[in-house]
Amino acid sequence: MNPRHDDYPHVGGMRYGTGVPLIPTAAISTNGADLLSKTLKESPNLTFYFKQSCETLPDAKSYNVVGEIKGSEKPDEIIVVGGHIDSWDLAEGAQDDGAGCMQSIEVLRLFKALGVKPKRTIRAVMFMNEENGLRGGVQYADLAKKNNEKHMAAVESDAGGFTPRGFGIVGTPEQRAKVMPWKPLLAPYGLLEIGAGGGGADIGPLAQSGTVLFGFKPDSQRYFDYHHTAVDNFEVVSQRELELGAASMAALIYLLDQYGL
Numbered sequence: 001m002n003p004r005h006d007d008y009p010h011v012g013g014m015r016y017g018t019g020v021p022l023i024p025t026a027a028i029s030t031n032g033a034d035l036l037s038k039t040l041k042e043s044p045n046l047t048f049y050f051k052q053s054c055e056t057l058p059d060a061k062s063y064n065v066v067g068e069i070k071g072s073e074k075p076d077e078i079i080v081v082g083g084h085i086d087s088w089d090l091a092e093g094a095q096d097d098g099a100g101c102m103q104s105i106e107v108l109r110l111f112k113a114l115g116v117k118p119k120r121t122i123r124a125v126m127f128m129n130e131e132n133g134l135r136g137g138v139q140y141a142d143l144a145k146k147n148n149e150k151h152m153a154a155v156e157s158d159a160g161g162f163t164p165r166g167f168g169i170v171g172t173p174e175q176r177a178k179v180m181p182w183k184p185l186l187a188p189y190g191l192l193e194i195g196a197g198g199g200g201a202d203i204g205p206l207a208q209s210g211t212v213l214f215g216f217k218p219d220s221q222r223y224f225d226y227h228h229t230a231v232d233n234f235e236v237v238s239q240r241e242l243e244l245g246a247a248s249m250a251a252l253i254y255l256l257d258q259y260g261l
């Protein structure tokens with residue numbers, strides 16, 4: 001099968017420029033890559049044999065999953081919180097990115113459980129197709145533009161359900177400066193790393209319309225033990241750490257909703 005590059009701009013972890021013919025590619029886990037590289041270096045005469053049984057099938061219809069709490073004062077101003085619902089199929093995709101999806105839903109549940117009625121609309125979005133094309137994120141931003149929706153901020157969790165460390169911010173220096181006075185409020189959660197940084201792949205396309213992006217930063221030490229591997233299953237997620245992350249995201253979103261940007 002010879003898929004055209006514009007149908008599959010991002011396959012096997014590689015990106016293609018326009019007009020470039022596709023070549024056979026494979027993506028393996030970070031641990032697998034390290035082991036392979038080390039072994040080949042140590043034994044230069046070693047023969048490496050790699051067999052792939054996967055294939056790219058024709059596109060099938062799929063959807064983003066969206067739930068929201070309507071804002072009580074400014075319902076037209078939206079704060080998105082999300083993760084991606086697709087995953088690599090060799091495991092459940094619990095850390096990447098079931099954790100982010102559950103945390104996003106949990107933010108809405110926490111608002112309800114605490115009786116907090118947000119001023120702005122808080123929308124939890126489980127984005128489809130992050131892993132091989134980002135079409136859910138692109139489509140979401142396109143629809144937002146088409147429907148004239150104002151997205152003030154978007155928060156993504158896509159780095160695993162580990163102990164919270166902080167948030168990366170994608171915005172102007174003035175927008176980032178508005179967040180800085182909240183640092184003492186977030187510090188008790190262990191959220192100490194707050195400043196310029198990455199937002200998230202799925203919410204990335206919203207930046208074109210001026211949405212300020214926040215990437216949830218959990219502890220990164222164990223993520224690549226699981227990410228895109230056969231062991232990324234439910235039991236490797238710590239419920240306690242997952243909940244701490246969800247509470248951290250809810251705290252940030254509460255501040256964004258109360259004080260705006």
Ligand SMILES: [Zn+2]
Pocket residue numbers: 084096097130158
């Ligand atoms: Zn992911």
